[in-house]
Amino acid sequence: MTNHNGAYPGWTHVYSGKVRDLYVPTKVLDDDDTWTGDPLRLSPLVLVVATDRVSAFDRVLSPAIPGKGAMLTSLTRWWFDRLPEVPNHLAHPLDDRLEALELPGVPTEFADRGTLCRTLDMFPVECVVRGFLTGGGWKEYQETGAIGGVPLPEGLQNGDRLPEPIYTPAWKAPLGEHDVNVSYERTVELVGEVVAAQLRELSLEIFARASVIAEARGLILADTKFEFGADRTTGIVTLADEVLTSDSSRYWDADAYATAATPELRMASFDKQIVRDWLAANWDPEVSEEPPTLPHEIVEQTAARYRELLERLTTGD
Template sequence: MTDLGTPLPLDGWAPVYSGKVRDLYVPIPSGGAGDELPSLATADHVLVVASDRVSAFDQVLEPGIPGKGALLTQLSLWWFAQLETVPNHLVDPTTAPVSLPASVRDRAMLVKPLDMFPIECVVRGYLVGSGWIEYQAHGTVCGVELPEGLASGDRLPEPIYTPAFKAALGDHDENISFEQTVELVGAETAAALRDLSLDVFRRASAVAEARGVILADTKFEFGADRETGEITLGDEVLTSDSSRYWDADVYASGNRTASFDKQIVRNWLSTNWSGSGEPPALPGDVVTQTAARYRELIERLTA
């Protein structure tokens, strides 16, 4: 997969990046295509467009999940509003000198570019996934020591911060220690990223729990505001693609595997694909069930 695939053409906007599920655009100068092409480095605004593409195990799968891009954008915007005291990268499109293209308005966010930190700020509140596998072998999660006797899906005594180094597109992110984040961004910024991530996670967890939903884990991305240097929340936030959510009642009944995300896709793919070559197309029932889980989460949180 290349850094720039084949994003949808948008009048007045130039595509500058295409990831597994999102495409980035910057405004084309009013004078047209001159000697200096638009870029993320020089743009005042960036359009983040969430697609309906779905990925699992570092593969973009076919077909996509209908309406997924709009649903995840709606959820991000809702969470940014709940966290209004946390600086974020959103720009009000009603007052900006550029506008959202009508064709992608329901799945696009207008944002200001940030100098992004090369760290995935992962916070875990429950023992699950790769963390559970490591805990069984070493009693740790990403090197963080945990009490003995925990079971899969247990709530941790306190949320833990387990950062990762953001790998190049197509590669796996690499779990790193807090000390390594200090080497990457300096002690002050590393501590600020950790503390802010844990604070936002706790606040979001309380919001979700009040609605009968458990936030098991999530990842944040932050950047520095290019004018003030302020640490700013960017990318998507607390969506079904970046977070693991559970129904609190279902969890209490003992089912710790039913999540409001693409776990249905992961489960099907792990059973029906060896991991080599092109992955098979997703069957219709898997696509339908996944779309329903995305919608159900938004209805539960925002009702």
Template sequence: MTSPELPGWRHVYSGKVRDLYVPSAATPGSADRMLVVASDRVSAFDHVLEPGIPGKGVLLTTLSLWWFDQLAGGDGGRGIPNHLAATAVLGDDDEPHSLVPDAVAGRAMVVRSLDMLPVECVVRGYLTGSGWSEYQAQGTVCGIPLPAGLGDGDRLPEPLFTPAYKAPMGEHDENISFEQTVELVGRERAEELRATSLEIYARAAATAERHGLILADTKFEFGLDAKGVLTLADEVLTSDSSRYWDAAAWQSGTTPAERMASFDKQIVRDWLAAHWDKQGTPPALPADIIERTAARYQELLERLTGI
């Protein structure tokens, strides 16, 4: 993975998809704002794959910004605090100057620095993926008992909050119970994380439904601002962090594949699962998989936002 050099910013971290920068003049730990750049990299099964998805970074950033605006009260609900900061400053000429370098325009967000919480807040509204595998074996999802007789792709009786511990870089995240979340962040904060995550999911699922989509599951990350306010951070409700399905296909489909017509990277996951044993370096993605994935990302953005 390579990250571009950007004027006015210093690279400090690269995740599987995003690159993080702080102002060039900032000393360690002193930056009050950061630049989050979404690359075209795509990951699956904890590996970054080659090649990337052209235009993916712009699509993810555009969708995140749209959802941040919706959740700030644009959908009629209460405003959920988020980490977005001003993208321009006044220069000596009293004219606004963009903080986003031209090289990453459209794929970058200027954000406030937060004290990030070590919990990935997953909400599942439908039974699929790793949850379906666990349910088949034990009748549970992340240790939570479920009624018998559910099928792959079925709607759950109610959305489930299934947190994960965000492991240090290079290690795998680990599903944890709510009580383990309490041990990490305290009971009051854990209950706030659960309530806020379920609220955001419910609002987003309702929005998706109005656009003929199902939000099957998603994950959120939160941090605390300087006043200790719980603040939504990172990406939100994108094709990388969520499973979106076509509602009409789900209602009429008779097999899991027909029901779960997805607008996310499930195309990549399915191809990789069929062509790789998860040992060694993953194979390169074929051109048709890249094209189909890019098209589904674009279609999701258009259906939700009209952009």
């Protein structure tokens, strides 16, 4: 969805997803009289704004989760700081392209949830790493004894730690369609053998590093997903999008995991699972096209879980 009438001086809104809004410098569009097509192909930079919108079952729900965008942005920045060896998409303040564009400042409204990034040639692969058996992986394991074609030992239970983390990629489907789990061999077909190997290696390395950091804070990183793109100048594989947040990862409390009496308490995650559970119990999409409004207590509980994860990871740093 594209709109050339930016509401913020110097920025033009070019796209809104379920939970993010994208802006490019208006000067980029004004300086190219022949502009057509995708503005993200034209602009070397993009302002990514994380909103407070919340989605579940491919629907944007209301009301929004207060502070969600700022919390996820803060957590992504925190993780980037702890992964200095991994190239990321943040625009460096000394980047010559910033000076050439004569960029206006990030709008005050976006200060705590806007990220100025270099645009990349994104790979159509969602890089999923699983350290524990849960979620869709648990369902697939019950049916096939494997996840994404990766065979697993017999007799595992929901929530069990895997013998070692596994890489189970997905194909990033076009807007409006569901991502599709694919084999590693399929990713080779999509991006080539060299890049496919880099995506797998980087994903597993980042997951291992993040798991140690989380464990030191009494948290379990059960699984996560990463997105990468190629730097348009150097071709280097670069980490992009949100990283290791509540919306892209499943975190559990280590003490609860070790002592809780039920699987539900054992694997209570620091994310929007509260929203998913409430919606699943209170909405039938075959009966009503529009999902119901989230109750105040569900919104508050969800915000509290996001906040708790951010505080537990970042306190003391």
